[in-house]
Amino acid sequence: MSKQHITCTINGDATEFLVEPGITLLDALRDELGLTGAKEGCGSGDCGACSVMMDGRLICSCLALGVEAEGRRIETIEGMAVNGELHPLQQKFLEHAALQCGFCTPGLLVAAKALLETNPSPTETETRYWLAGNLCRCTGYDKIIRAVMDAAAELRQERSAA
């Protein structure tokens, strides 16, 4: 099957790539563009390790096709740190030891960032339900939830100071 030419924005950069129509967005990002931060844990939208943002909406990139990126704005884990500076969520994940193997971490960070953009003051319960689509088998979620809540508090402080 011949490849399609796709034009989109990835992490703020205009990007073009070629992809077969049957290839998922996840595989296009990983295999065509070398963006391997998004991971495949299940391929069925159940684990969230492949989470990315498409036009500001949190999606499982294993459930989207590469061709669906046409004309869209895609954000991945690789774009979360800006100019070499970690996002507060990334920093808090490190400080709280909210990762062990780290495989689910990119997806969790992308999902957590989407949460804080929607709800800057999530309760613990809201955080747990928002992140219920991201499986972590190592941590028992305790330190992840703490890291997200702590990052939310810091972002609120930054905003009120600004």
Place this chain on the structure above:
Amino acid sequence: MNVTVTPPKLAVVGTRPIRPDGVDKVTGRANYGADYKVAGMLHGKILRSPHAHARIVSIDTKRAEALKGVKAVITGKDFPLLGDMELPMGEAAMNVGHISENCIARDKALYQGHAIAAVAATTVAIAEEALELIDVVYEVLPHVLDVEAAMAPDAPLLHEKMLTKGVTPPAEKPSNVAMFMRLARGDAAKAIDASDVIVEGRYDTAAVHQGYIEPHACVCTYGADGQVVVWSSSQGQFMVRSLTSVIAGIDQADIKAIPAEIGGGFGGKTLVYLEPLATILSKKSGRAVKMVMSRDEVFRASGPTSSSVMTVRAGATKDGKFTGFELDLRFAAGAYPGSPVFAALMAGLAHYELTDFAIDAYDVVTNTPKVAAYRAPGAPISTFAVESAIDDLAIKLGMDPIALRVKNGVKDGSLATYGVTFSDIGFHETLESIRNHEHYSAPLGPNQGRGVAAGYWFNAGGESSANIAINEDGTATVVSGCPDIGGSRASMAIMAAEVLGLPIEKVRCTVADTTAIAYSGLTGGSRVTVSTGAAVVKAANDIVEQLKGRAAITWDVPVDQVEWSNGAAICLSGDQKGEKLSLADLAYRFGRTGGPVANQASVNLHGIGPGFAVHLCDVEVDPETGGVTVLRYTAAQDVGRAIHASYVEGQMQGGAAQGIGWALNEEYIFDTDGKMENPGFLDYRMPVASDLPMIDTIMIEVPCRNTPFGAKGVGEVPIVPPLAAVANAVRAAIGKRPHSLPLSPPRLHALMANGH
């Protein structure tokens, strides 16, 4: 709230620095098994048996080979026959013959999902298309899926010539029981019969998967000179090398095994599935071959742990002294012998003082995937039965469940059921920490219950290697031979920094391939912090001696006149008395004082401390649906000494969460044909964030005398108590004893309605 009971403070050990590999993992830069790519590489896929049990009459690969883009097709015939060959793997042994036949079937398919043939092609789609062109003729055989069916008289046999080992007189008739073992002391039956209170019960547990989020993946290249490079995600690059060497018939010196970052293992990546196949596909095609399992394949073909059937009978005097225990354990091993039933036998009662006990254990093959290690293999299962029985004893005696365990718990000098005499153990401190915790007496509401359970795990020591080099600017590089699954680079760097007297930021740790460091055992058995840590400490101590020598040369004083303190040499006599040379000062002069300063240390660590854990769990049971909510959870554990406190807590929390999943939701469900019906994360329900509360931890630090800084392995024992802790909490909430895991809503609903 997390609590630590701590011995005196050290400079770096016990602090919570950011792990050296952390930034790579929060930015997506870390490379896991499936993230590797080699120019011109092919993609490998596996044809798997659709039958739970079948004789392979013939395999015709001609049509697949003819498909455009297909570069190689292999079957079991491409691999040497190894039979029952055992391969030393540290102090244990692995049956590499079985692992080889599990990688690719020879004359029989033993479970639905068993690999039959493999293809390498230019794309994944072509490889998948080619699988459908492989013509296999099967003679379908009757199958057995659980121990009871497998042990029935006239059950179909997986291995037609297998005679049960460990029975007297020796077995004459083949069966599905691979091995029997009995561990006994005194006269258990008589002691129980004479008891003031007696409890008994039959318990069973379902097969559960380790559930690592990263599927197995590798890239292998076989060069024209016969030299092989393997990139793969595993719990041990040396394990990958030795198993690939034997299974594919290649010298170890010709294999370079490069450890990828590993996306979880929990024991499930302590053996190989893909690497030998990718290597032989690469040999046949002359191209690099990448293989990545789908989640469906991970469930169907990689190691779950055993399903089980157990009976327990126990007695106690009216003041709560255990009189005797009888335990019968029957574990499903899957397609090949090797269930963790013997570890379950040794661990199940190890934390109690007993003079009269009898434990029987049966390792039983079944037409299900070959089991692999899963975190404290076997112990959570036998402990579920034992700690449920102890809960029943406490209820019958009207005694506090912690007080009952304190009365019978082992202490320094106690003889364990399996024969060792304990020293440096903190079981009583761990029990008391739970009894004294505010959680233990907090009020409960309607339909709520509280359960407590204890657990034991041996922990492993063994062979490990580490390199340390002092860089020209006085910073240090530590090299470990063990994959870092949960922060071990951080703990290695901490221990090196502590000995060298450097700030943690001046020490970096990396994990090397098999050509860059000497043999190291698996990342498993809770052994890396203590064993690889011991190698790090040994290397660091040697480096301190070398640095003192360099300072002595610089000052022209005898080396015994040099002291090492806080990362600097101090001159104790002569004209320069009181002068200091920092590590950076010394490193600057290496070229003039004898050259580079480095050390490689290898250890074979013995006398490591075992793990004890006590967990406390509150649940609420929905009386209408049988759904269980875990309301509160506190885990206490003797950790010896926490090297990186946050990652120790993380192990405790993660183990508890996995145990809660095992207790409440997770199970392999098979249809009558032996096909797994729930091979995905939607239907195989692991805990998600909204299923769990915060998991509070209490770290008890009773140091072990033989390990670096007194550390004990911490990774495994936290999964031992939760099955029973949750079940005991459910028992308290509904007033009926659960005997069957998981406690899924339909099962619990039936228990509440019918009492079973």
